[in-house]
Amino acid sequence: MRDYLKAVFDNFENDYQSTFNSSKPTYRALTSIQEWLIENIKKDRDDLIVNYSAGKGNWTQVPHFSILNRKESTSTKNGIYIVGLFQHSAEGVYLCIGQGVDGPKEIYGKREGSRYLINQANLIKEHLNILKEKSFEFEEQVELKSTGGVSLNYPEAVCVHYYIDRNNIPSNEELKDLFNSMLDGYDNVLNNGISSNLQNNQTSNEISTEEVGNNDNNQNYLDDNVRDTFFDVSKFEEIRNTLMSKKNIIIQGAPGVGKTFIGKKLAYSVQRGKSAGSNLDLVLHENYSYEEFMMGIRPDENGNFKLTKGIFYDFVKNAIEHPNENSVLVLDEINRANITKIFGELMVLIEHDKRGEKHKIKLMYNGEFFYLPENIFIIGLMNTADRSLKFIDYALRRRFNFFTFEPEFNNPNFKNYLISCGVEQNIVEKIVSNLTKVNQKISDDSFELGPGYCIGHSYFCPSSSETDIIYNNDWFLNIVNSQIKPLIEEYYSDNPDNAAELINDLIS
Numbered sequence: 001m002r003d004y005l006k007a008v009f010d011n012f013e014n015d016y017q018s019t020f021n022s023s024k025p026t027y028r029a030l031t032s033i034q035e036w037l038i039e040n041i042k043k044d045r046d047d048l049i050v051n052y053s054a055g056k057g058n059w060t061q062v063p064h065f066s067i068l069n070r071k072e073s074t075s076t077k078n079g080i081y082i083v084g085l086f087q088h089s090a091e092g093v094y095l096c097i098g099q100g101v102d103g104p105k106e107i108y109g110k111r112e113g114s115r116y117l118i119n120q121a122n123l124i125k126e127h128l129n130i131l132k133e134k135s136f137e138f139e140e141q142v143e144l145k146s147t148g149g150v151s152l153n154y155p156e157a158v159c160v161h162y163y164i165d166r167n168n169i170p171s172n173e174e175l176k177d178l179f180n181s182m183l184d185g186y187d188n189v190l191n192n193g194i195s196s197n198l199q200n201n202q203t204s205n206e207i208s209t210e211e212v213g214n215n216d217n218n219q220n221y222l223d224d225n226v227r228d229t230f231f232d233v234s235k236f237e238e239i240r241n242t243l244m245s246k247k248n249i250i251i252q253g254a255p256g257v258g259k260t261f262i263g264k265k266l267a268y269s270v271q272r273g274k275s276a277g278s279n280l281d282l283v284l285h286e287n288y289s290y291e292e293f294m295m296g297i298r299p300d301e302n303g304n305f306k307l308t309k310g311i312f313y314d315f316v317k318n319a320i321e322h323p324n325e326n327s328v329l330v331l332d333e334i335n336r337a338n339i340t341k342i343f344g345e346l347m348v349l350i351e352h353d354k355r356g357e358k359h360k361i362k363l364m365y366n367g368e369f370f371y372l373p374e375n376i377f378i379i380g381l382m383n384t385a386d387r388s389l390k391f392i393d394y395a396l397r398r399r400f401n402f403f404t405f406e407p408e409f410n411n412p413n414f415k416n417y418l419i420s421c422g423v424e425q426n427i428v429e430k431i432v433s434n435l436t437k438v439n440q441k442i443s444d445d446s447f448e449l450g451p452g453y454c455i456g457h458s459y460f461c462p463s464s465s466e467t468d469i470i471y472n473n474d475w476f477l478n479i480v481n482s483q484i485k486p487l488i489e490e491y492y493s494d495n496p497d498n499a500a501e502l503i504n505d506l507i508s
Contacts, residue, residue: 001040001175004032005093008063009166012090016059020410020436026063027054033065033084041067041179049074057410058440061088062144062151067183072190072197078103079197080124080189082182085154088146092165095178096142097128097186099157099196101150106252106402107198114156120196121159127192128160128185134178136160148444150451160185230413231262240269242401243377247352250334250380253405255487256456259381260332262405267328270377278322280315281330284337290344295365307365312346319376326375334380339396346370350378351399384452385491408457409435421462423471430476431460438505442491448498449491459483480506 007029015026030052042048052065066076066083073079078100085094105113141155243249251259298308319327349372360371408414409432418428439454492499
């Protein structure tokens, strides 16, 4: 273990400046760290998972490894876990009991998510007295020295930590003792019923076998939905299961990561679960109102004002009349509109446990009793790079489960997909290399941009409707000049030099 930590310290700075690749020394060292932790710390405990991350397509600013209890979380985005955080400067590593940052902030928003993490950290510390004997720090924050990205939020999620300087790495036996003490403390926290995983309360994947049972027919139509794509079937199934159980999801991500594409496939999949029901697609905007959506006083064709039912009212009534059909509402650009204003008193009814006639409420315009049936599912799509977006308030976040899509340029299946579509091999390599480099710079620019502004892979996914197109360098340059260049120039409208640099990186 000592040698593997040293290998990260010695190589990360150089590797970070190069193209992301699993053959790099830093990546190999993290793999060895994982193997050591499995052999020496996890041992035969089936409830523990050991992970690591050097990035996904781009190098992360803070490489890390983690030990998670399956009952608390299987992802470092949520819950409490043991984590080793390397400083971006590669001067040292913090051994921590930490918490996932993304989950709470997706649900509560940035400010309230931070408050939640800090409050939970104070609660967790009360059960970690065993680590005081090992000289763990309980008060001072970690200093990761990162310059951008999600790692800027890590310090507030750390509960306690032990710092290891690159010039004073403990022996393997000392490291084993530290990790075992951390594991004892971690177990004590969880055994006392402490959890920071809001998804445990918000998401349950226990779906009825009638809806998404693990049978051949179910797997067949899941496979059919992602056939001829490179989207992971298990990920698709996870999102669909959440939609079936919680009724409402939001898919968020940068431009071109496939939000609309997968959203439509999810809608089709949910409708295939029973008979094909109705599907309503709406593109929201800041002037969209309750009166258009639900009902209100509006002028008719003769200029007379009268109470008029909105599109959602009719959609719900149709779903009630067809209880054996699933109806899916897809709300594109959901962050452009004031959702609480649009849904009004119906906000409470969209919750998965407030469905059905027994939860009916009286509408404000006509006094009618109204409810949402079980067979309505809502998919929201949100562009994280939209500067005009509205603040997604806590009431909305609490009622939706969030899934974040990222660019897939370094996904081997993406490369294979492009080649199968006839894209020339050298152009595939150019797309992967140049877009990875550009996205790394965008991710690191936390002052103006950040990961939510990266460029997605779908810009380069050939359409099935395209015919007689040669996917060569001219095709690549046309996409860059007509679609990506304007986007980058909009990002850096007040800094044309930065825009020019990124555009040059794209076409070089």
